[in-house]
Amino acid sequence: MLILPKYHAIDCVIFNAGNSVYLDMRMQKRATIHDIAKLLNITSGTVSRALHNDTRVKALTKKKVLDAAKKLNYKPNTNASNLRTGDSKIIGVIVPQMDINFFSNVIVGIEEVASKNNYNLIICQSNDLYEKEKASVETLIKQNVACIILSLAGGTENTEHLVEAVKHNIPLIQFDRTDENLLTDRVVNEIDNIVMDMMQHLFDQGYRDIAYMAGPQNIDIFKKRRTAFEKSLEKLGLPYDAKKIISYDLSRASAKKAAEKLLTRKKRPDAIFASSDFGALGAWEVSKEMGLRVPEELGICGFSNEFYTEITKPSITTVNQFSKEMGQAASRIFFESLHRGAFEKPQTVVITPELIIRESTTRLPKKANH
Amino acid sequence: MLILPKYHAIDCVIFNAGNSVYLDMRMQKRATIHDIAKLLNITSGTVSRALHNDTRVKALTKKKVLDAAKKLNYKPNTNASNLRTGDSKIIGVIVPQMDINFFSNVIVGIEEVASKNNYNLIICQSNDLYEKEKASVETLIKQNVACIILSLAGGTENTEHLVEAVKHNIPLIQFDRTDENLLTDRVVNEIDNIVMDMMQHLFDQGYRDIAYMAGPQNIDIFKKRRTAFEKSLEKLGLPYDAKKIISYDLSRASAKKAAEKLLTRKKRPDAIFASSDFGALGAWEVSKEMGLRVPEELGICGFSNEFYTEITKPSITTVNQFSKEMGQAASRIFFESLHRGAFEKPQTVVITPELIIRESTTRLPKKANH
DNA sequence: ATGAAAGCGCTAACAC
DNA sequence: GTGTTAGCGCTTTCAT
Numbered sequence: 001m002l003i004l005p006k007y008h009a010i011d012c013v014i015f016n017a018g019n020s021v022y023l024d025m026r027m028q029k030r031a032t033i034h035d036i037a038k039l040l041n042i043t044s045g046t047v048s049r050a051l052h053n054d055t056r057v058k059a060l061t062k063k064k065v066l067d068a069a070k071k072l073n074y075k076p077n078t079n080a081s082n083l084r085t086g087d088s089k090i091i092g093v094i095v096p097q098m099d100i101n102f103f104s105n106v107i108v109g110i111e112e113v114a115s116k117n118n119y120n121l122i123i124c125q126s127n128d129l130y131e132k133e134k135a136s137v138e139t140l141i142k143q144n145v146a147c148i149i150l151s152l153a154g155g156t157e158n159t160e161h162l163v164e165a166v167k168h169n170i171p172l173i174q175f176d177r178t179d180e181n182l183l184t185d186r187v188v189n190e191i192d193n194i195v196m197d198m199m200q201h202l203f204d205q206g207y208r209d210i211a212y213m214a215g216p217q218n219i220d221i222f223k224k225r226r227t228a229f230e231k232s233l234e235k236l237g238l239p240y241d242a243k244k245i246i247s248y249d250l251s252r253a254s255a256k257k258a259a260e261k262l263l264t265r266k267k268r269p270d271a272i273f274a275s276s277d278f279g280a281l282g283a284w285e286v287s288k289e290m291g292l293r294v295p296e297e298l299g300i301c302g303f304s305n306e307f308y309t310e311i312t313k314p315s316i317t318t319v320n321q322f323s324k325e326m327g328q329a330a331s332r333i334f335f336e337s338l339h340r341g342a343f344e345k346p347q348t349v350v351i352t353p354e355l356i357i358r359e360s361t362t363r364l365p366k367k368a369n370h
Numbered sequence: 371m372l373i374l375p376k377y378h379a380i381d382c383v384i385f386n387a388g389n390s391v392y393l394d395m396r397m398q399k400r401a402t403i404h405d406i407a408k409l410l411n412i413t414s415g416t417v418s419r420a421l422h423n424d425t426r427v428k429a430l431t432k433k434k435v436l437d438a439a440k441k442l443n444y445k446p447n448t449n450a451s452n453l454r455t456g457d458s459k460i461i462g463v464i465v466p467q468m469d470i471n472f473f474s475n476v477i478v479g480i481e482e483v484a485s486k487n488n489y490n491l492i493i494c495q496s497n498d499l500y501e502k503e504k505a506s507v508e509t510l511i512k513q514n515v516a517c518i519i520l521s522l523a524g525g526t527e528n529t530e531h532l533v534e535a536v537k538h539n540i541p542l543i544q545f546d547r548t549d550e551n552l553l554t555d556r557v558v559n560e561i562d563n564i565v566m567d568m569m570q571h572l573f574d575q576g577y578r579d580i581a582y583m584a585g586p587q588n589i590d591i592f593k594k595r596r597t598a599f600e601k602s603l604e605k606l607g608l609p610y611d612a613k614k615i616i617s618y619d620l621s622r623a624s625a626k627k628a629a630e631k632l633l634t635r636k637k638r639p640d641a642i643f644a645s646s647d648f649g650a651l652g653a654w655e656v657s658k659e660m661g662l663r664v665p666e667e668l669g670i671c672g673f674s675n676e677f678y679t680e681i682t683k684p685s686i687t688t689v690n691q692f693s694k695e696m697g698q699a700a701s702r703i704f705f706e707s708l709h710r711g712a713f714e715k716p717q718t719v720v721i722t723p724e725l726i727i728r729e730s731t732t733r734l735p736k737k738a739n740h
Numbered sequence: 741a742t743g744a745a746a747g748c749g750c751t752a753a754c755a756c
Numbered sequence: 757g758t759g760t761t762a763g764c765g766c767t768t769t770c771a772t
Binding site for chain 1: 741742744745747749
């Protein structure tokens with residue numbers, strides 16, 4: 001069954017181009033190694049070896065084969081070689097959404113390393129839905145991908161579908177939003193210290209009444225950030241107040257609503273630490289609407305260094321997660337294990353994030369260099 | 371040869387998890403239809419038919435096959451069926467960069483339609499380099515993808531590599547940055563009217579000395595936008611002045627430099643129309659630095675409706691290109707032709723963009739509703 | 741240095 | 757309704 005979207009409700013013109021050579025360009029049939037073999041009166045085995053630059057093949061034969069391949073416009077059929085060798089040279093990637101900066105950057109990192117190793121990427125979106133993630137894993141298993149690199153969907157309830165992949169000998173590499181109960185390779189950010197550093201920074205800037213916008217608690221990374229926040233309160237000797245911790249679902253709308261709730265309390269916090277940049281953006285928007293001066297009356301900071309945090313006035317303090325590097329590391333784990341030729345105990349690569357202090361939390365004059 | 375990036379220069383910790391069941395979970399061998407057949411004492415042909423819900427197979431047999439498949443944890447091997455049928459159910463996508471909002475949105479649109487039709491995406495980045503684009507096309511041909519959807523790299527000099535794909539019976543669908551000499555299906559935005567509309571808007575707001583930031587002229591879409599700009603000057607009875615048209619390479623740095631050049635001229639323009647949002651952002655940044663009041667002293671508008679144009683103060687007037695819809699339309703073209711089962715004359719889908727008027731160009735009070 | 745041949749897992753035409 | 761069989765294009769072992 002064919003499923004198609006309607007064209008968008010906006011105006012839309014479709015027209016046909018004039019007579020074209022489009023059809024005429026098409027070949028009858030793709031050349032195979034057999035065609036090359038026939039042309040040269042040798043066997044396809046030799047052709048295959050020649051194309052793989054096997055040392056046993058005579059230089060002259062190699063040259064002839066290469067020439068014939070060019071002449072016949074031969075392209076190897078990866079499906080056939082995959083079937084034969086059981087190796088697809090494809091990495092499957094599953095992310096919640098690829099139009100989120102963080103994820104597209106990770107993908108760029110994965111792709112960079114993959115393409116250098118002549119691997120391709122099949123990219124799936126889970127849209128944060130368990131069912132879609134499950135379907136994606138299924139597809140990738142069928143495609144016989146060499147490995148799956150993924151960040152868990154917010155809605156993922158259990159990880160049986162991932163175990164399934166491992167059962168089919170497909171190594172799994174989790175990044176960022178991971179399930180710790182699933183012992184696989186993983187790439188994550190260090191959390192406790194960076195949250196503490198951010199809190200120390202807020203403290204140093206004189207903020208004492210710090211509210212927290214917590215992400216979805218079923219995603220372990222957001223749970224961890226929240227726990228780290230609570231621990232840091234203690235370390236700084238600040239009181240814990242459940243009312244100062246508010247949840248939101250990472251969307252912009254929900255972020256705004258959450259920020260509004262915090263900022264309209266009778267005892268307004270003097271700073272908001274959001275577990276994502278959308279959270280910080282929401283706080284920033286509400287502060288504008290309320291006419292609050294940032295950073296004087298309200299400090300704001302987020303997490304991820306999304307592009308817009310640099311653009312806002314005042315610019316927003318945040319955390320650089322080194323997303324591209326996370327992708328590179330994930331790819332690297334795979335290619336290293338491939339190189340070793342054996343599974344090993346799962347590795348965890350912990351990437352230390354970096355504080356990016358901007359205007360939204362800088363209300364004291366800089367200390368002189370010492 | 372194995373090529374790996376170093377971990378990022380930042381701190382990095384790697385450790386092994388405790389003893390895991392990771393290894394033990396792996397299966398000996400993936401089940402095939404033959405395994406199912408053996409188990410049930412039938413032939414693999416029947417199994418294949420049963421799995422495809424062929425009407426000729428007895429209901430009981432179907433049930434048995436399905437049960438056995440589940441029991442053996444059978445997953446079809448797409449490589450094998452692709453090889454047999456010559457149909458990969460994969461769409462190849464090539465974009466300059468996937469971490470640009472516009473492109474990741476298009477990809478989301480493509481993916482949406484593709485996944486509904488049980489097709490997967492292999493996504494390649496050209497990084498605006500001709501060589502990388504060429505290599506990507508090569509890979510996609512080898513993968514025997516069902517079609518290639520692409521937006522040309524800035525650096526693409528000729529389109530022989532694309533003709534190559536068509537020669538291998540792989541339909542090509544161009545979007546946004548297209549080559550008109552290559553007669554393929556395409557999805558583009560309407561340009562002349564939207565540029566004229568923007569110019570009319572600027573004119574209505576009293577801007578008379580409008581400068582233009584032109585993108586790379588080897589990309590036809592940027593050439594067209596520029597031509598449309600020049601035509602609209604004429605229509606509005608404004609003088610053409612070559613000094614008011616400046617080129618930049620779409621990067622943020624180059625945008626800033628270009629804007630600086632325009633705004634430090636002795637006769638400063640009263641508006642800047644940039645051919646991309648990065649251009650507009652550059653102008654916006656320079657205006658801030660120079661203390662120019664926007665929109666009073668300088669009008670700024672861009673193209674693409676990147677997220678940050680909404681965030682800046684003042685927010686930036688721009689053009690909604692309906693990127694996601696472009697992706698959907700591209701996918702749709704493919705599936706429609708697939709459904710028809712034949713090539714036809716190349717189609718062009720023209721999507722009408724939408725003016726998004728924001729603060730950066732609104733200096734007159736709104737007219738009352740009539 | 742090359743040929744011969746088997747087979748990866750699946751589909752589909754043909755036979756009964 | 758099911759079995760038989762050939763073969764998609766490639767790799768690779770075993771001969772020679």
